[in-house]
Amino acid sequence: MTESSSKNANLVxxxxxxxxPKAVVEVIEFRGETTIVVPRELLRATAERCRxxxxxxxxxxxxxxxxxxxxxxPRFELNYHLVxxxxxxxxxxxVWLGGNDPVVDSLVPVWPGANxxxxxxxxxxxxxxxxxxDLRRILLPDDWEGHPLRRDYPVEGFRDVPSTGELFKxxxxx
Amino acid sequence: MTTVETAIGTAKTMVLNMGxxxxxxxxxxxxxxxxxxxxxxxxxPDLGYLHTGIExxxxxxxxxxxxxxxxxxxxxxxxxxxxxxxxxxxxxLGLEVPKRAQYIRVMMVELQRISSHLVWLGTHAIDLGAMxxxxxxxxxxxxxxxxxxxxxxxxxxxxxIRIGGLAxxxxxxxxxxxxxxxxxxxxRVDEYxxxxxxxxxxxxxxxxxxxxxxxxxxxxxxxGPTLRAAGVAYDNRKLFPYSSYQEFDFGVPTRTESDCYARxxxxxxxxxxxxxxxxxxxxxxxxxxxxxxxAPGIIPPQREKMKTEMEALIYHFKIFTEGFSPAxxxxxxxxxxPRGELGCFVAxxxxxxxxxxxxxxxxxxxxxxxxxxxxxxxxxxVIACIGTIDIVLGEVDR
Numbered sequence: 001m002t003e004s005s006s007k008n009a010n011l012v013x014x015x016x017x018x019x020x021p022k023a024v025v026e027v028i029e030f031r032g033e034t035t036i037v038v039p040r041e042l043l044r045a046t047a048e049r050c051r052x053x054x055x056x057x058x059x060x061x062x063x064x065x066x067x068x069x070x071x072x073x074p075r076f077e078l079n080y081h082l083v084x085x086x087x088x089x090x091x092x093x094x095v096w097l098g099g100n101d102p103v104v105d106s107l108v109p110v111w112p113g114a115n116x117x118x119x120x121x122x123x124x125x126x127x128x129x130x131x132x133x134d135l136r137r138i139l140l141p142d143d144w145e146g147h148p149l150r151r152d153y154p155v156e157g158f159r160d161v162p163s164t165g166e167l168f169k170x171x172x173x174x
Numbered sequence: 175m176t177t178v179e180t181a182i183g184t185a186k187t188m189v190l191n192m193g194x195x196x197x198x199x200x201x202x203x204x205x206x207x208x209x210x211x212x213x214x215x216x217x218x219p220d221l222g223y224l225h226t227g228i229e230x231x232x233x234x235x236x237x238x239x240x241x242x243x244x245x246x247x248x249x250x251x252x253x254x255x256x257x258x259x260x261x262x263x264x265x266x267l268g269l270e271v272p273k274r275a276q277y278i279r280v281m282m283v284e285l286q287r288i289s290s291h292l293v294w295l296g297t298h299a300i301d302l303g304a305m306x307x308x309x310x311x312x313x314x315x316x317x318x319x320x321x322x323x324x325x326x327x328x329x330x331x332x333x334x335i336r337i338g339g340l341a342x343x344x345x346x347x348x349x350x351x352x353x354x355x356x357x358x359x360x361x362r363v364d365e366y367x368x369x370x371x372x373x374x375x376x377x378x379x380x381x382x383x384x385x386x387x388x389x390x391x392x393x394x395x396x397x398g399p400t401l402r403a404a405g406v407a408y409d410n411r412k413l414f415p416y417s418s419y420q421e422f423d424f425g426v427p428t429r430t431e432s433d434c435y436a437r438x439x440x441x442x443x444x445x446x447x448x449x450x451x452x453x454x455x456x457x458x459x460x461x462x463x464x465x466x467x468x469a470p471g472i473i474p475p476q477r478e479k480m481k482t483e484m485e486a487l488i489y490h491f492k493i494f495t496e497g498f499s500p501a502x503x504x505x506x507x508x509x510x511x512p513r514g515e516l517g518c519f520v521a522x523x524x525x526x527x528x529x530x531x532x533x534x535x536x537x538x539x540x541x542x543x544x545x546x547x548x549x550x551x552x553x554x555x556v557i558a559c560i561g562t563i564d565i566v567l568g569e570v571d572r
Contacts, residue, residue: 030504062397062534068530115542120538140222
């Protein structure tokens with residue numbers, strides 16, 4: 001299984017490098033999974049290449065998700081999971097984004113299915129997708145403050161609840 | 175939250191707010207429908223009413239503790255959720271699960287698939303006016319839940335599948351219980367078919383309704399029976415086998431019409447295939463054998479060992495106070511849930527709590543195609559189309 005996966009990793013890296021030598025920053029293999037790290041400005045073009053290349057045929061965008069590695073910098077790691085239905089292969093495209101300006105090109109022009117996946121990441125991590133047709137919050141209310149899946153957002157939320165002592169004082173005063 | 179104003183179009187149309195408390199939305203889904211007479215011009219789904227932050231909660235639990243949260247996402251497929259999470263963590267750990275446990279896992283998730291399809295069929299039929307099917311489906315689902323209760327002591331939120339294996343050894347009499355179910359079920363599936371497959375009203379309500387082309391379905395990342403009804407034989411059990419599915423002989427039913435009726439036929443055929451898998455699993459599962467991997471420090475030791483061996487006691491204490499720490503890295507595993515491709519992404523930073531747990535929920539992604547299915551159709555078809563995607567709102571919102 002690992003042998004075939006490294007074969008696939010070589011194929012993907014080779015195809016992408018022959019198309020644009022700058023497209024592949026790093027190839028990571030871990031537990032039989034292939035990750036191709038892509039520069040931020042080339043994400044959309046690389047994704048399109050993965051779909052269109054006759055040798056790759058990654059026609060299904062199955063998942064997109066983000067990992068916040070706060071306090072490391074760059075903190076955001078975007079992972080796009082692609083599947084080639086005809087070739088029975090998977091690959092992961094990865095882009096790193098800094099905390100100051102988390103913007104990346106939207107993949108909606110390549111796969112319309114990226115729409116809600118990107119809206120979810122926007123909602124929960126605050127990453128903006130340039131060229132997204134409808135970038136609104138999807139799971140949380142529109143007036144929600146902050147992005148809860150960021151690591152610097154506490155699990156219990158920012159609660160503005162007075163302590164029990166204060167409550168007691170308030171109720172006892174006439 | 176989407177406000178009504180955004181959907182208001184020309185004066186000719188009216189805006190109808192469907193849900194969130196509408197029985198045919200199968201939970202709390204709100205859809206803004208812009209109507210021209212009875213025709214849907216535009217549809218905007220609005221979700222999040224059931225958002226519970228499960229992914230965030232997982233980051234604050236140890237790897238084993240997070241299992242109970244996964245049950246509560248897709249409440250019609252708790253065992254499938256357990257399985258995908260455990261497979262992801264096992265991949266991260268590089269853990270090999272004993273064959274016997276793998277076969278039991280397969281049997282359990284296939285039973286779960288049938289029970290989920292039964293709820294789908296029953297509720298879909300009742301939405302479209304066929305009351306009897308609902309009662310029949312829930313009668314058989316009850317039998318499956320009884321089997322789960324026998325195995326795990328719980329009917330729905332079983333948390334039976336654990337990291338490295340299973341929670342408990344199968345109880346006495348389990349084989350007879352599953353045998354009984356296997357003997358009864360094929361004729362019951364025939365029964366549903368006699369009620370629906372050639373029923374004129376059913377055909378009228380579902381045939382030609384909610385068409386989507388295979389290209390559009392793939393572009394919208396749709397998976398599961400919806401994609402298979404469009405002629406694409408995409409099934410994770412075949413393409414990316416997990417838990418020894420490659421050793422089982424089963425078919426992947428597909429259709430090409432890609433309408434609600436085709437999806438109905440695909441799901442009914444899937445129930446029959448699942449019965450085949452359960453039959454084979456039953457023959458493969460031996461009466462004796464391990465149900466947990468051998469991995470001290472990760473898998474809790476047996477009770478007897480804890481009373482006789484010092485190391486076992488220490489491991490037990492450490493697992494339940496501190497947890498275990500997989501090596502830094504990521505794992506992404508996909509399984510075939512009753513609704514489509516269910517994925518779990520787990521990232522570890524080398525601490526006892528996951529850095530990130532993400533679920534690729536098929537309901538959420540398939541629901542994205544709803545406007546495509548219903549725009550230009552009649553309002554009564556909206557009900558058929560929501561039903562045919564088979565969404566579980568607990569999984570949509572997580």
